[in-house]
Amino acid sequence: MSNNPYHILITRLSAIGDCIATMPLAAAIKQAMPQSKITWAVSCAAKQLLDICPDVDRVIVVPKRYLRQPSELLAMRRMLRQEPIDCVLDPQSLTKSAALGWLSGARLRIGFAKPRGRELAPWLNTVSVDGDPERHLIDAQATLLKPIDIVPSKPQFHLNIPDETLAWAKQHVQECVDHPSPVIINPGAGWDSRLWPTERYAEVATWLHREHQIPTLVVWAGDRERGFAEEICSASNGIAKVAGDTSLVQLAAVLKQAKLFLSSDTGPMHLAVAVGTRCLSLHGPTRPELSGPYGPQHLSIQKARFDGSSRERRGADNWSMQAIPVAEVCAGLTQMLSMSSRAAA
Template sequence: MSHLSTPLVDVAPTARFLIVRLSALGDVVLTLPVACALREHFPQAKIAWMVEERNAPILAGHPAIDEIFTVPRRWYKSWEHIRRVRHTLREWSFDVALDVQSLTKSAFLAWLSGANFRVCFARPQGRELAPWLATHRVSAQGTHVVEIFLSLLRVLGIQSTSAEFKLTQTHEEAAWAESVLVELGLGVRFAVINPGAAWPCKRWPFDRFATVAKFLENTLAMPTLVLWGNQLERSWAETIVARAGGACRLAPRTDLRQMAAILRRASLMISADTGPLHMAAALGVPCVGLFGPTDPARVGPYGPGHIVIRAAKYTGRHPRRAPESLMQAITPEMVCEACAKLLCERKAA
């Protein structure tokens, strides 16, 4: 299946599709182009998405998605959850289940849906038991995961060459973001720092974030807002704000949609390889991505107008266990230079 010019799965224009991408936040955002391409080619279709509860809000109101189904983490450990999910999905009578995640847990959901056609990636992109539970396996094509995810649609004869995200916001979310920025004394030009990362080996030292924030304030007259998610991340953000003096503001507690509303108003985003970085890039915010254990060619901020910094390449087999020295090899000077370049380019444009 390396070159599909005609559909191997032939369905009606009014077919019912289920996209399965449960987690993580960044990967859910990077899967949105699949929904957009599917909607473009099947405007009369019904498109649903199965996602973990914690990531579902970012999909709310999306123009390509008719229905959002949610499951809690580790839903598969409860027979009651399995029974309930199966009943809910079978009511929809899906024709095609697109298992973008292509792991056992996502493939199991595709199987539970009862769809006649269950599509996942062939190995090595498809892992664990996923290829065994699918009716069709597609070899991954592309370099970046956005391109790879879109290549799954070749089984439907969709050769998508562009990626759209179409993240939405409500009037209430826009008004909330505007009021927060006014309250924090942030104008139309401000940068956002996101110090959090699930993997310890992805985190950049707090004092270096503070150094960059002081550079932005003192050299470019641009204040910085520091995002945080949980209480641990709040303590990191408070440390950065304290070390940066008056260059930083601490963001309020935000949910996913509030965070997106703030990000879409930012002039610059500085972050490691995390969900908020990919959200910012999807919203068209210029990003400086800090990379160590992961490959920016594959999972960097997608699209033009971004700069990625990777001072040391990881060559091992287990990126989650990569040494913290990879991120520490990135100097504040590298990041300051990238910030200045992006802002200069944006101003020129």
């Protein structure tokens, strides 16, 4: 199979972090079948990153509510059938993603069985793979390759960040904090239940400056997160600095400059992993062994585990994040900084 042209559609529509965590799937396909063509259907800002992923040949933008609009549904069918698709991999395994595979006309449509496969996906896909809910998302998604006889090696992330963007990021970080490799913080999160208090991030920034003489740069996206960043800067008496507005590709380049990255379970955390920056992630309503930073070089902290449904966890307040004390985060950063020092020695 690896020597024959093979057109594969990946239907991971959202969210940004999950799309990033799916990139190793495309890398494994290209490694096993270099002549294959990979089309990726997406409906979120992760398109910016897929456009610079060398393992993806074509990106299709899917309207978020395409299933509710007959004209958009027919337009998606026409677009997907412009070129025959041999196989669909559906790592999202929801109705909206599995329906794209069905619309494509591909006879082989691989998704997850329940419980990872939800709604109508297990019926719309032709092959259902056991997606063990106790495995990390990256490992679980790798099992989708078994029906096409691909055994992936260590997960790989490939992003071709333009040289001019890397140069811009280096200059931007230096101008913000007068240091080439600060600790970078991202205080935002897709769910309010994943937010760690801004005043605690400010305490960490103050401690890093006092104990390790390391500056802190706060990245953000949107007005709300910019407000969080400004709160951290104010509460730390200006020790933490606020980064400028960035695209996702620019953010990837900025994260590449970081000594360490600190955040909750967010898209930027997965992006930091993808560009090779070590992460300390904070978890409350999500489990680090399932969706935390992938690999032994990272650390995760969880003090209170919230095991409700996805809807319940999304709609909760951030009590489980508030259970994480500043002292434990500082201890984790100390451990990671010590590891960096030993590696550099």
